[in-house]
Amino acid sequence: MSNSKKIILTEQDMPKQWYNIQADLPEPLDPPFNVRTGKPATAQDLSAIFPEEIIKQEMSAERFIDIPEKVLEVYKIWRPSPLVRAFGLEKVLDTPAKIYFKNESVSPSGSHKSNSAVAQAYYNMEAGVKRIATETGAGQWGSALSMACKMFNLECVVYMVKVSYEQKPYRKSLMQVYGAQVFSSPSDQTEVGRKVIAEDPDNQGSLGIAISEAIEDVLTHKNAKYSLGSVLNHVAMHQTVIGLEAKKQMEIAGDYPDIVIACLGGGSNFSGTAFPFIMDKLQGKKSGLKAVAVEPSACPKLSKGVLAYDFGDSSGFTPALKMYTLGHTFMPGGIHAGGLRYHGASPLVSALVKNKIVEPIAVKQREVFDAAVLFARAEGILPAPESAHAIRAAIDEALKAKEEGKSKTILFNLSGHGHFDLSAYDNYLSGKMVDYEYPSEKVCEALAHLPKI
Amino acid sequence: MSNSKKIILTEQDMPKQWYNIQADLPEPLDPPFNVRTGKPATAQDLSAIFPEEIIKQEMSAERFIDIPEKVLEVYKIWRPSPLVRAFGLEKVLDTPAKIYFKNESVSPSGSHKSNSAVAQAYYNMEAGVKRIATETGAGQWGSALSMACKMFNLECVVYMVKVSYEQKPYRKSLMQVYGAQVFSSPSDQTEVGRKVIAEDPDNQGSLGIAISEAIEDVLTHKNAKYSLGSVLNHVAMHQTVIGLEAKKQMEIAGDYPDIVIACLGGGSNFSGTAFPFIMDKLQGKKSGLKAVAVEPSACPKLSKGVLAYDFGDSSGFTPALKMYTLGHTFMPGGIHAGGLRYHGASPLVSALVKNKIVEPIAVKQREVFDAAVLFARAEGILPAPESAHAIRAAIDEALKAKEEGKSKTILFNLSGHGHFDLSAYDNYLSGKMVDYEYPSEKVCEALAHLPKI
Numbered sequence: 057m058s059n060s061k062k063i064i065l066t067e068q069d070m071p072k073q074w075y076n077i078q079a080d081l082p083e084p085l086d087p088p089f090n091v092r093t094g095k096p097a098t099a100q101d102l103s104a105i106f107p108e109e110i111i112k113q114e115m116s117a118e119r120f121i122d123i124p125e126k127v128l129e130v131y132k133i134w135r136p137s138p139l140v141r142a143f144g145l146e147k148v149l150d151t152p153a154k155i156y157f158k159n160e161s162v163s164p165s166g167s168h169k170s171n172s173a174v175a176q177a178y179y180n181m182e183a184g185v186k187r188i189a190t191e192t193g194a195g196q197w198g199s200a201l202s203m204a205c206k207m208f209n210l211e212c213v214v215y216m217v218k219v220s221y222e223q224k225p226y227r228k229s230l231m232q233v234y235g236a237q238v239f240s241s242p243s244d245q246t247e248v249g250r251k252v253i254a255e256d257p258d259n260q261g262s263l264g265i266a267i268s269e270a271i272e273d274v275l276t277h278k279n280a281k282y283s284l285g286s287v288l289n290h291v292a293m294h295q296t297v298i299g300l301e302a303k304k305q306m307e308i309a310g311d312y313p314d315i316v317i318a319c320l321g322g323g324s325n326f327s328g329t330a331f332p333f334i335m336d337k338l339q340g341k342k343s344g345l346k347a348v349a350v351e352p353s354a355c356p357k358l359s360k361g362v363l364a365y366d367f368g369d370s371s372g373f374t375p376a377l378k379m380y381t382l383g384h385t386f387m388p389g390g391i392h393a394g395g396l397r398y399h400g401a402s403p404l405v406s407a408l409v410k411n412k413i414v415e416p417i418a419v420k421q422r423e424v425f426d427a428a429v430l431f432a433r434a435e436g437i438l439p440a441p442e443s444a445h446a447i448r449a450a451i452d453e454a455l456k457a458k459e460e461g462k463s464k465t466i467l468f469n470l471s472g473h474g475h476f477d478l479s480a481y482d483n484y485l486s487g488k489m490v491d492y493e494y495p496s497e498k499v500c501e502a503l504a505h506l507p508k509i
Numbered sequence: 510m511s512n513s514k515k516i517i518l519t520e521q522d523m524p525k526q527w528y529n530i531q532a533d534l535p536e537p538l539d540p541p542f543n544v545r546t547g548k549p550a551t552a553q554d555l556s557a558i559f560p561e562e563i564i565k566q567e568m569s570a571e572r573f574i575d576i577p578e579k580v581l582e583v584y585k586i587w588r589p590s591p592l593v594r595a596f597g598l599e600k601v602l603d604t605p606a607k608i609y610f611k612n613e614s615v616s617p618s619g620s621h622k623s624n625s626a627v628a629q630a631y632y633n634m635e636a637g638v639k640r641i642a643t644e645t646g647a648g649q650w651g652s653a654l655s656m657a658c659k660m661f662n663l664e665c666v667v668y669m670v671k672v673s674y675e676q677k678p679y680r681k682s683l684m685q686v687y688g689a690q691v692f693s694s695p696s697d698q699t700e701v702g703r704k705v706i707a708e709d710p711d712n713q714g715s716l717g718i719a720i721s722e723a724i725e726d727v728l729t730h731k732n733a734k735y736s737l738g739s740v741l742n743h744v745a746m747h748q749t750v751i752g753l754e755a756k757k758q759m760e761i762a763g764d765y766p767d768i769v770i771a772c773l774g775g776g777s778n779f780s781g782t783a784f785p786f787i788m789d790k791l792q793g794k795k796s797g798l799k800a801v802a803v804e805p806s807a808c809p810k811l812s813k814g815v816l817a818y819d820f821g822d823s824s825g826f827t828p829a830l831k832m833y834t835l836g837h838t839f840m841p842g843g844i845h846a847g848g849l850r851y852h853g854a855s856p857l858v859s860a861l862v863k864n865k866i867v868e869p870i871a872v873k874q875r876e877v878f879d880a881a882v883l884f885a886r887a888e889g890i891l892p893a894p895e896s897a898h899a900i901r902a903a904i905d906e907a908l909k910a911k912e913e914g915k916s917k918t919i920l921f922n923l924s925g926h927g928h929f930d931l932s933a934y935d936n937y938l939s940g941k942m943v944d945y946e947y948p949s950e951k952v953c954e955a956l957a958h959l960p961k962i
Contacts (some may be wrong), residue, residue, distance in 0.1 A: 060520050061585035067513050132514035133889045144660075162615065164889035166928070206886050207597075226931035233885050233934050432686050433659050436586045436617035475619070475928040478679035481686050 063305040065136035071300040074293045077331045079119035080338040082411050085403050086378035091507050097375040105282040107183035113290035130174045130207050134163045139305035144434035153457035153464045158302045160471050167472030168325045169200035172294035176283045177204035187211040187280040189273040191266030194394030195227025197285030202236035215241040215269040218261035241266040248272050264370030286322025287402050295328020303332050313467035315453050319445035320349040321395045323402025329469040347414045350445040352396050354492035355388035358409050358416030365509040376507050379406040383502025389492030391421050392480035393441035419448045420491040425484040427451050440472035441480050516758040518589035524753040527746045530784045532572035533791040535864050538856050539831035544960050550828040558735040560636035566743035583627045583660050587616045592758035597887035606910035606917045611755045613924050620925030621778045622653035625747035629736045630657035640664040640733040642726040644719030647847030648680025650738030655689035668694040668722040671714035694719040701725050717823030739775025740855050748781025756785050766920035768906050772898035773802040774848045776855030782922040800867045803898040805849045807945035808841035811862050811869030818962040829960050832859040836955025842945030844874050845933030846894035872901045873944040878937040880904050893925035894933050
């Protein structure tokens with residue numbers, strides 16, 4: 057098989073279980089904290105917005121959890137995804153390293169987000185939920201959830217941050233094609249939204265406001281629940297189909313990665329890609345694995361943040377989570393990789409960084425786009441700006457291997473395509489793209505607003 | 510395998526030869542005609558703009574032609590493409606028909622166009638060509654050729670019709686990411702372009718002008734050749750990888766289509782999909798096959814045109830081809846399926862229509878988008894407006910099978926995705942989409958301008 061460009065699994069070879077890394081952590085996670093009650097959050101606290109099965113998964117320490125047959129059926133629309141040997145990129149870099157990438161851009165929504173969206177829609181359907189509300193920024197999560205809800209005949213309501221709604225109308229259109237209702241947030245659909253508009257009619261919205269609107273929507277509609285596309289444990293677990301497939305595919309290729317790389321916004325694509333390999337390390341089967349989480353220098357929570365309890369949203373509605381954070385009020389610079397503009401990192405990834413099992417690095421926007429264009433020209437595929445962070449790190453590792461004259465095996469996740477991001481490429485090609493440095497003063501100020509727990 | 514959603518071939522199973530239907534036609538094609546010499550066009554006539562191997566293929570009667578190893582290597586970026594059983598669509602339609610679709614939208618450029626672009630770029634590279642010039646309207650062909658040229662280190666110059674250049678800036682950006690030079694046509698790069706601009710500074714361009722610019726570019730640059738994305742015999746042949754793969758995949762599924770369907774603009778995706786199945790019919794192995802070419806009611810050359818010699822471009826620069834045409838000066842209504850707004854149909858498809866081996870149908874824009882949205886919601890994938898013409902016909906055949914209580918096997922080609930066409934979906938979802946009827950008076954007028962041969 058060594059001449060194969062793509063290593064393909066059959067549908068029969070798809071993983072039948074997700075991997076839950078909570079079973080293998082060096083120490084248990086600190087629980088989420090309910091700031092209103094002053095106590096750890098309970099399943100009861102979460103039940104207003106999540107169905108029971110999702111809450112069970114969120115708190116489970118079981119190592120493997122069965123993927124329901126109906127979820128597998130929908131996965132088959134695009135899964136198993138290809139593992140690709142980046143021969144073209146290796147040649148351009150003239151590196152002795154072997155570079156593989158898992159191609160999650162083949163999903164109908166264009167990114168890995170569908171892996172959890174389908175699972176969440178299924179569990180909500182099973183629980184008798186009729187309506188799911190969520191928020192979306194750039195629109196990848198909203199697209200994935202819209203499509204997933206349609207597959208299980210659920211109503212989907214998406215509060216889309218106004219500035220994105222206006223600047224990225226095509227993501228909105230895609231959600232509408234899938235039958236979702238999409239509201240520009242702040243909207244007139246909720247108390248929260250109406251209040252914001254009354255105070256500031258030109259408010260451009262924020263993820264924090266959109267989350268508040270989605271949660272209010274859930275609390276004011278019958279049979280409605282909320283859904284989140286990253287950060288939480290169950291989301292990370294659903295994404296492990298990526299790494300589980302990749303392990304089988306690497307085995308077919310007769311290889312095992314020395315280095316696993318994914319970009320990190322909230323942490324779901326990184327978790328999905330790396331956790332099944334980190335499992336081998338935690339279980340003592342492989343010791344040398346290097347797992348790299350790549351974040352933008354504009355929003356480097358793992359590299360420069362603090363490990364503390366913080367809210368998941370910028371308004372402080374959610375339970376507080378123990379995570380690396382830049383502070384929930386921190387507003388990162390306007391990089392094109394909208395999916396990475398998040399102040400915190402998944403508690404699971406945070407725990408692994410703390411234990412030095414995951415290594416974070418931060419990269420600048422222009423070097424990310426250098427890598428994206430190099431990749432597109434060598435491998436033909438246009439990457440999402442988020443995914444290009446992983447490509448940047450993979451290229452740097454391959455060049456290091458060349459310098460050292462070592463043959464390393466590198467695996468990265470191509471989490472999504474860039475078909476909806478061409479204005480970002482325009483910005484790069486026109487020479488106008490700017491870098492955003494780590495804004496230490498803004499971070500300091502935001503960290504002053506951490507909840508006191 | 511009957512439960513499989515996707516039927517997947519390995520790279521080793523890829524066809525190693527293209528199928529040339531010229532070997533099996535009931536009668537040989539009428540040759541292209543050189544209006545300037547008043548004689549059939551010779552290889553010599555074509556050698557100024559095409560490399561020798563392409564001209565040989567254009568005129569060949571050999572049944573199978575080897576696909577070069579280096580072309581296969583690039584095909585492996587996305588090929589073999591999946592054959593998908595449309596279980597979701599079947600369920601929504603509640604039909605006894607089995608519906609399969611070949612998914613050509615998985616190519617990096619987003620459509621089947623890459624199949625011929627890669628082959629053409631390769632043969633030009635082999636012939637020592639350094640620069641390829643082409644025209645593009647909506648941009649699918651330009652994207653495919655840009656990517657293909659980058660794979661073989663050729664310069665690519667694309668003259669993009671001004672109105673598209675301005676309305677579809679993202680297709681332009683994609684070509685630039687692949688390293689192509691893209692000029693808004695009419696441009697200041699050619700005599701033709703400068704003359705048009707001098708006479709009419711606000712000229713919005715046309716495919717005719719863009720072709721003229723591309724050909725002038727070729728004739729005024731060293732080591733430069735021209736490339737065309739449809740209509741011609743060699744292009745149709747390169748596309749037969751679609752149908753050849755689909756045949757193997759249908760065999761794995763234990764099936765053979767009763768009906769093969771593809772949309773038709775110039776004819777390349779229809780040819781690629783249907784010819785390998787029509788081969789069985791022409792060779793007397795299968796008699797019952799129905800092959801349906803779906804065109805827009807706004808531009809129904811096969812359904813309403815005449816079979817006559819006509820120019821390939823609207824300005825009359827190319828040799829004249831014997832084909833069904835609405836007249837080269839005919840300007841179709843502004844349907845969103847830009848790739849189907851072409852006045853003529855491939856001479857090969859035209860010959861098969863004349864011999865009643867291919868059945869044309871014309872469908873209206875709104876019913877096409879009804880089908881597109883139904884498909885997206887049932888199968889998760891957003892189709893290109895062009896491809897949705899094939900979906901419309903497949904749905905209608907499936908509903909007919911239901912009415913008749915017959916289990917038919919239907920195969921259609923999903924030639925491309927709609928990620929760059931969401932403004933068209935917006936237009937549909939907003940209820941503002943209009944239909945374009947067959948404009949008989951405009952056609953009559955255009956037919957008066959056919960060359961006299």
